[in-house]
Amino acid sequence: MARSTRFAKLETRAVRLRLPVAKKPVFVKIGPRVGLGYRRNQTAGTWVVRVADGKGGNWTKAIGNADDFDEANGNSLLNFWQAQEKARAIGRIDHDGHAGVKPTTVRQALNSYEADLKTRGGDTGNVTRVRSHLPAGLRDKVVALLTSHDLRKWRDSLAKTLAAATVNRTCAAFKAALNLVADHDERVLNRRAWETGLATIPDAEQSRNVILPETTVRQIIAEAHKHSTQFGLLVEVAAITGARVSQLARIEIQDLQGDRADPRLMMPTSNKGKGAKKVMRRPVPIPAGLAARLRALTADRPAGAPLLVKPSGEPWKKSDHSRLFRHAAKGAEQDPAEVTIYALRHSNIARQILAGVPIRVVAVNHDTSIAMLERTYSRFIGDHSDALARTALLDTGMVADSNVIPPGCDQGLDIERLGPSAVRR
Numbered sequence: 178m179a180r181s182t183r184f185a186k187l188e189t190r191a192v193r194l195r196l197p198v199a200k201k202p203v204f205v206k207i208g209p210r211v212g213l214g215y216r217r218n219q220t221a222g223t224w225v226v227r228v229a230d231g232k233g234g235n236w237t238k239a240i241g242n243a244d245d246f247d248e249a250n251g252n253s254l255l256n257f258w259q260a261q262e263k264a265r266a267i268g269r270i271d272h273d274g275h276a277g278v279k280p281t282t283v284r285q286a287l288n289s290y291e292a293d294l295k296t297r298g299g300d301t302g303n304v305t306r307v308r309s310h311l312p313a314g315l316r317d318k319v320v321a322l323l324t325s326h327d328l329r330k331w332r333d334s335l336a337k338t339l340a341a342a343t344v345n346r347t348c349a350a351f352k353a354a355l356n357l358v359a360d361h362d363e364r365v366l367n368r369r370a371w372e373t374g375l376a377t378i379p380d381a382e383q384s385r386n387v388i389l390p391e392t393t394v395r396q397i398i399a400e401a402h403k404h405s406t407q408f409g410l411l412v413e414v415a416a417i418t419g420a421r422v423s424q425l426a427r428i429e430i431q432d433l434q435g436d437r438a439d440p441r442l443m444m445p446t447s448n449k450g451k452g453a454k455k456v457m458r459r460p461v462p463i464p465a466g467l468a469a470r471l472r473a474l475t476a477d478r479p480a481g482a483p484l485l486v487k488p489s490g491e492p493w494k495k496s497d498h499s500r501l502f503r504h505a506a507k508g509a510e511q512d513p514a515e516v517t518i519y520a521l522r523h524s525n526i527a528r529q530i531l532a533g534v535p536i537r538v539v540a541v542n543h544d545t546s547i548a549m550l551e552r553t554y555s556r557f558i559g560d561h562s563d564a565l566a567r568t569a570l571l572d573t574g575m576v577a578d579s580n581v582i583p584p585g586c587d588q589g590l591d592i593e594r595l596g597p598s599a600v601r602r
Contacts, residue, residue, distance in 0.1 A: 328374025
């Protein structure tokens with residue numbers, strides 16, 4: 178640890194408060210290319226770090242408030258010595274000798290993470306979700322200066338208006354963005370701040386999956402077709418395949434294998450999950466009637482064009498279906514607040530489980546994992562397991578009682594005559 182620098186003008190609050198109020202900070206050099214400044218305000222003063230870029234220029238960044246009127250806490254209120262530590266962390270020279278690079282803010286971290294997701298084919302909606310909930314004060318904060326208190330306060334504020342599972346998903350995306358910065362900037366030494374501050378809310382994955390009977394699903398499809406053929410087919414394919422809308426929007430004409438005896442769609446994988454996915458498309462069976470209706474959409478269109486499009490001919494985008502599906506659900510006498518297009522996916526998964534389709538096959542068909550199915554649809558898996566086990570259930574005909582012998586049974590039962598298999602030692 179570097180030795181702290183002494184500077185009588187800034188060391189104590191009594192001395193600092195005798196300085197005149199001014200916009201320009203008073204600086205003291207605390208290391209190579211790094212200076213610590215104090216700006217006297219009407220209220221508590223502000224600590225500022227100044228770092229030379231090695232090219233004749235420099236940049237400055239506020240790192241916290243001074244303990245002019247309240248006791249220092251090491252986070253939002255810093256004394257002279259704590260301010261030095263933070264300033265050195267921000268201006269620290271890395272192993273390549275870079276000291277003049279301005280530290281990354283949360284806003285820039287999200288931009289970098291979004292670019293990384295695009296490169297890897299990930300879902301950039303994760304970044305949009307975080308941005309929509311971040312206050313300006315947090316967006317402009319330097320990543321290396323984030324504290325667990327800052328992040329926990331933000332996470333808990335989300336929990337007041339969002340479901341716990343949604344809070345966890347938002348925090349997970351935020352942590353990924355911050356970790357990306359820490360992986361490439363040796364000055365970021367505070368990973369524990371978001372590991373603690375953005376910790377997962379326990380028992381949040383209490384899925385409220387709406388499972389619809391087949392008659393209701395057919396009514397919703399019929400209502401969707403009333404709006405337009407294009408929207409009707411989007412809903413119909415969603416109901417039959419159980420795919421996410423983001424997957425349906427990426428189906429290409431060449432993914433339709435409708436001229437087979439067993440027609441199917443080569444379904445694009447989703448962008449969910451970690452890492453790159455090697456298998457980009459998986460075969461999903463569809464009925465012949467749907468295959469014929471989909472073939473009607475392919476006339477005079479290139480093989481790489483989207484199969485499912487809006488009435489305007491444009492591809493479906495995120496949330497384009499939301500308003501239309503609410504009308505379809507309402508037309509089928511369902512509550513639009515409860516029954517979303519995701520209910521079709523849940524219903525399809527539950528239907529396959531109850532029909533005896535092996536869980537592994539259900540997982541592959543729906544681009545998910547067995548663990549996720551067991552966690553989300555455990556009640557239906559339990560019902561199905563109970564039904565299967567019941568087919569092999571030993572039925573003794575009545576409650577066993579040592580004093581009650583079923584009619585027709587010989588009380589002088591000879592165990593030896595039945596053989597060794599009758600007795601378990």
